[in-house]
Structure formats: structure tokens, C-alpha cells
Amino acid sequence: MSDHEPRSAETQLPPLGTGPFRARLGQISVIACFGGLLFGYDTGVANGAEGPMAQELGLSLIQLGIVISSLVFAAAVGALIGGKVSDIIGRRRSIIIMSVLFFTGTLLVVLSPGGPELGTHSDVGYGTLVAGRIMLGLAVGxxxxxxxxxxxxxxxxxxxxxITGRNELAIVSGQLAAFVMNYVIAATLGDHIVGIWRVMFAMCALPAIALFIGMLRMPESPRWLVEKRRHDEALAVLMTVRSEERARAELGEVEQVAEEEAAEAKVGLPGLLSNKFLIGIVLIGIGVSMTQQLTGINSIMYYGTRVLKESGMTESQATLANIAxxxxxxxxxxxALRNMDRLDRRVTFLIGLSLTTTFHCxxxxxxxVLPEGAALRPIVILVLVVGFVFSMQTFLNVAVWVWLAEIFxxxxxxxxxxxxxxxxxFTNGLLALFFPTLVENIGITGSFFIFAAIGVVALTFVWRFVPETRGVSLEKLEEDVTTGEIHILTRKKRIVTAIVKKP
Incomplete structure (x- = not known):
């Protein structure tokens, strides 16, 4: 089977073809990805805002770590609750609720009381700030x-x-927007406005409003509608994003799978716990998600300015360089989007982890080798960290989110x-909480060598356990995952690949 050839089970569907439905699908993805944009901005804005914020509110290092990590720990809860809630009330309604949380959390952060007139520290301001970050975290998760x-x-x-990978592109675009806005706001208003960090945070209210208004006009997931026995509505949605022939054929596949699930009367958590293969795939999913975070990518996105300052840059140089x-x-x-439907997910995982581990080393x-004070030290470290970020985004981040959205x-x-x-x-939260202290105590050297050691373990895990999902419909994947067939297919492909590569 070639890289572009789908499995035989998929050829039963009519070809996708072209038509106005492709434009509609693109429109839906753009609106939904405002959620990813908010995800990125809210996680990236702290990288540059944390210094002025800590100074104005009189925060200690551990308090700063709590402010940054509170969003991340809340995101863990938001991910768990959000996924289950979306199974109950639908994907579309869940995204609309998220937009409200994004907007409300932004207001709490921006309006947190504090400043010179309240002294060097305000417990009320600190508490309000953490509350706002928690609300944003629930929305991000x-x-x-x-x-x-x-x-x-x-x-x-x-x-x-x-299509699914566009969300990760929106996330990193949001982070870039946060880095650029932080620098522009600091450079133009930093000497004129007290509480400049509030302006940085306030910018994310705009995409929250756009997400809310946009999702009111977007359809519900057709697969969720079928699960809720709303077949006519599901067909109506599919007809807007497929040709008529393809929509009817695809609906038939989804209905068949839903009927089989209903006949077994085991859905959700009971269905998960009653099947050893499903338990196994959730454990692998946990491993993939933790692997993504243990590369340390978000430590750079949250504290990149701090890392560059430790390498020898000034505050202004680090803030500007952070845009890179x-x-x-x-x-x-x-x-990554260009390659996502060309390369297998496992291949991108293995390439990505190999590159990120190399850059860590x-x-x-x-x-x-380069002592503190050496002129080349900050430049070389900047180039290498940029290489790490580029490798991570090109081969790992998009593929991880796509794989997680497909496999269950x-x-x-x-x-x-x-x-x-x-x-x-949760792993991300631990890193966000302790990374400033880690860099303070063992420096860049120890921190990145730890990430490198973790990368070696992650490579072994992906090669041994992670199954392939590319080029297969969600219904076929569901059958393979539920029966454990997906692991057999992945092992066969791995063996074939090894044989082909032998001289």
C-alpha cells in the first residue's frame, strides 16, 4: 500500500470530489480555530507580561509560578470536563460556552486590583488574578x-x-500574536502606562467575541448528531460539507457504527472499562499527551524571555528575540499541515522526537562550552532553541493533536x-510551576539535559506502542481500536518498513 492509498475498506466511499462544500468546510475550520487562537494567546501572553505583572503586584517567584501554572492546572480540569460535556451537550454548544469563559476570565485578569496605590502587594489583586487565570485555564483546556x-x-x-491540524496552527499563531503584541505594547506604551501587562492580557477579549458570534452560525458535529439519533440533522450537516452522494454514503457508515454501539449498550466510561483494548489505547493516549509536554516546549513558550536572559541577553533583547x-x-x-496527509503520524512523531532530543543536547x-559573559553564548543558545521550537512545531505538535482527535x-x-x-x-502545569526555579538552581545546562534524557524514553515509547491512524475513516479506526486490530496492523507495517530498509 502506498503512502497515498487508503485501506480497502475506505474505497467503498465515493470520492471526495470538489464543490462549494469545500469552502464551507474551510469556513467552519476558520471559525472553530478561534478557540485555538485564544488557547495560544492566553498561554503565550504571560511570556513578556509576567515581569511587569510580578513587579506591580509584588509577587514572589513561587507566587508568579502559581499565577502562570494556575491556568495550566485548570486547563487539565477543563480538558477532562470539556471532553465529557461535549459528549453530552454537543461540540458546538461546548465551544460557545468556552468563548464566554475566555471573555469572563480576561475581564477578571485585566481588572485585578493592585498597583502602586495599593502598596507593593495586594492579596485581593493576587486572588482575583489567579481566579481569572483559572477561568481562562478551564476554557483553554x-x-x-x-x-x-x-x-x-x-x-x-x-x-x-x-483540517484538524489547523487548530494547532491557530494555537502557535495566537502565541506569536501574544509575543508581538507584548513587544509592541511594551515598546510604545511601556513608559507611559502603569499596568502595561493589563493591556497585553486585554487583547484576547476580541477573538473571544469573534468565536462566540461565529459559532452561533456553525453546525453541530454530524457524528455527534447520529449518536443522539438525530439522523436527519446529521445528513443535513453532511450535505453542506460533502457532495450529496458522499454525504449519504458516509452517514450510512456512521449509523452502522452507532447502531453496533447501541446494541452493546456500553458507551462512555462503562464502554471504556469493559474493553481491555480501549483501556490500552487511553493509556497510550496519556503517554502521547505527556510526551508532547515533556519535551519542554511550553516551558519555552511561557518562560522563553527568562531563558534568554539567563543565557546573557538584556530584558529588551530577550523580549524582542522571543518573537523568533x-x-x-x-x-x-x-x-506540518502540508505534510499531515502525506506522512504517517508515527513517522512525524519519531522524526520530531529525534530532532528535539538532539537540540536539547x-x-x-x-x-x-560557552561560559557566562561570552559574546556568542546568547546568540548560539537562541539559534539552538529556535531550532528546537521549529522541530517541535513541524513534526510533533500538530501530529499529536490530530492523532488524539482520531484515535478514540x-x-x-x-x-x-x-x-x-x-x-x-497536568504535566505542563508541573513544568510551568517549577521551571523558573529549575533554571534558577541548575541553569540551562541541567534543564535541557533532563529534557534530552526524557526524549530518549519518549522515542522508545512511540516506536513500541503508538499505532498508526492516517488514511483511515473514523469508523474504520473505531473498529480497529475496539478489537485491537490496529496494533496488529501497526506491527505489520513496522516489520515491512524494517525489511524494506535492510541493505
Whole structure:
């Protein structure tokens, strides 16, 4: 089977073809990806805003860590709750609720009382700030699970990777927007406005409003509608994003799978716990989600300015140079989208982890070889960290979110991705909480060597356990995952690949 040839089970569907439905699918993905944009802005804005914020509110290092990590730990809860809620009330309604949370959380952060007139520290301001960050975290976590699932369930399998992957491109675009806005606001208003960090945070209210208004005009997931026995509505939605022949054929597949699930009377958590293969795939999902975070990518996105300052840059140089992380992340995301329906998910995972682990080692070595104060030290470390971010975004981040949105059966898709992403966000939270202290105590050298060691373990895990999902409809994937066939197919492909590569 070639890289572009679908499995035989998929050829039963009529070809996708072209038509106005492709434009509608693109419109839906753009609106839904405002959730990813908010995800990115809210996680990236702290990288540059944290310094002025800590100074104005008189925050200690641990309090600053709590403010930053509170969003991340709340995102873990939001991912778990958001996935399950979306299984109950629908993907579309869940995204609308998320937009309200984004807007309300932004207001709490921006209006947190504090400043010189209240002294060096305000408990009320600190508490309000943390409350706002928690609300934003719940929205970010829900967005990280619901938006990819929504896009995956609407997209045809032939282009599912590139459609679902647009959310990750929106995330890194949001982070880049945050980095650029932070620098522009600090450069133009920093000397004129007290509480400049509030302006930085306030900018995310605009995409929250756009997401709310836009989703009011978007359809519900047709696969979720079928599960709720709303077949006519599901067909009506499919007819807007497929040709008529393809829509009817695809609906038939979804209905067949839903009927089989209903006959077994085991859905959601009971269905998960009653099947050893489903338990296994959730454990693998947890591993993939944690692997993504243990590369340390979000430590750079949250504290990149701090890392660059530790390498020898000034505050202004680090804030400006930090934009490079956002730029290469977006470029990498664009390349990843182009390759998402061309390369197997496992291949992208293995390439990505090999590259990120290599760059971790190089950063650690550079920080040892080049002593503090050396003119080349900050430049070399910047180049290497940019290389790490580019590798991560090109080969890992997009592929991970696409894989997580594909792998779980319909009756537990929200629950499965919610559980997996919960552990990913929790890992992310621990890193966000302790990374400043880690860099302070063991420096760049020790921090990046730790990430490199974890990368070696992650490579072994992916090669041994992670199954392939590209080029297969969600209904066929569901059958293979539920019966354990997907592991057999992946092992066969791995063996064939090894044989082919032998000289």
C-alpha cells in the first residue's frame, strides 16, 4: 500500500470530489480555530507580561509560578470536563460556552486590583488574578479537546489531518500574536502606562467575541448528531460539507457504527472499562499527551524571555528575540499541515522526537562550552532553541493533536481525549510551576539535559506502542481500536518498513 492509498475498506466511499462544500468546510475550520487562537494567546501572553505583572503586584517567584501554572492546572480540569460535556451537550454548544469563559476570565485578569496605590502587594489583586487565570485555564483546556474533535468529526478522512491540524496552527499563531503584541505594547506604551501587562492580557477579549458570534452560525458535529439519533440533522450537516452522494454514503457508515454501539449498550466510561483494548489505547493516549509536554516546549513558550536572559541577553533583547519562537512555530505549523496527509503520524512523531532530543543536547553542551559573559553564548543558545521550537512545531505538535482527535471511538471520543489531555496539561502545569526555579538552581545546562534524557524514553515509547491512524475513516479506526486490530496492523507495517530498509 502506498503512502497515498487508503485501506480497502475506505474505497467503498465515493470520492471526495470538489464543490462549494469545500469552502464551507474551510469556513467552519476558520471559525472553530478561534478557540485555538485564544488557547495560544492566553498561554503565550504571560511570556513578556509576567515581569511587569510580578513587579506591580509584588509577587514572589513561587507566587508568579502559581499565577502562570494556575491556568495550566485548570486547563487539565477543563480538558477532562470539556471532553465529557461535549459528549453530552454537543461540540458546538461546548465551544460557545468556552468563548464566554475566555471573555469572563480576561475581564477578571485585566481588572485585578493592585498597583502602586495599593502598596507593593495586594492579596485581593493576587486572588482575583489567579481566579481569572483559572477561568481562562478551564476554557483553554476545553478548547484543547473539543475543537480538534469537532474538526475531525466534520472533516473527510482524506484531508482530516490538514483540517484538524489547523487548530494547532491557530494555537502557535495566537502565541506569536501574544509575543508581538507584548513587544509592541511594551515598546510604545511601556513608559507611559502603569499596568502595561493589563493591556497585553486585554487583547484576547476580541477573538473571544469573534468565536462566540461565529459559532452561533456553525453546525453541530454530524457524528455527534447520529449518536443522539438525530439522523436527519446529521445528513443535513453532511450535505453542506460533502457532495450529496458522499454525504449519504458516509452517514450510512456512521449509523452502522452507532447502531453496533447501541446494541452493546456500553458507551462512555462503562464502554471504556469493559474493553481491555480501549483501556490500552487511553493509556497510550496519556503517554502521547505527556510526551508532547515533556519535551519542554511550553516551558519555552511561557518562560522563553527568562531563558534568554539567563543565557546573557538584556530584558529588551530577550523580549524582542522571543518573537523568533513564535515566527518559527507558525512556519513549522504551516509545513506540518502540508505534510499531515502525506506522512504517517508515527513517522512525524519519531522524526520530531529525534530532532528535539538532539537540540536539547546541543543547548546543554553550548551552555557548558560557552561560559557566562561570552559574546556568542546568547546568540548560539537562541539559534539552538529556535531550532528546537521549529522541530517541535513541524513534526510533533500538530501530529499529536490530530492523532488524539482520531484515535478514540465515537461513544467515548470526548472522554478519551479529555483523559489523555488532562494528564498532558497536568504535566505542563508541573513544568510551568517549577521551571523558573529549575533554571534558577541548575541553569540551562541541567534543564535541557533532563529534557534530552526524557526524549530518549519518549522515542522508545512511540516506536513500541503508538499505532498508526492516517488514511483511515473514523469508523474504520473505531473498529480497529475496539478489537485491537490496529496494533496488529501497526506491527505489520513496522516489520515491512524494517525489511524494506535492510541493505
Amino acid at each position: 476545553a478548547a484543547s479537546t473539543v475543537v480538534p474533535v469537532y474538526l475531525a468529526e466534520l472533516a473527510p478522512y482524506e484531508i482530516r489531518g490538514s 519562537f513564535g515566527v518559527v512555530a507558525v512556519i513549522g505549523g504551516i509545513i 546541543l543547548v546543554g553542551i553550548a551552555s557548558v 471511538p465515537l461513544h467515548m471520543r470526548g472522554l478519551g481525549i479529555g483523559i489523555s489531555v488532562f494528564f498532558g496539561w
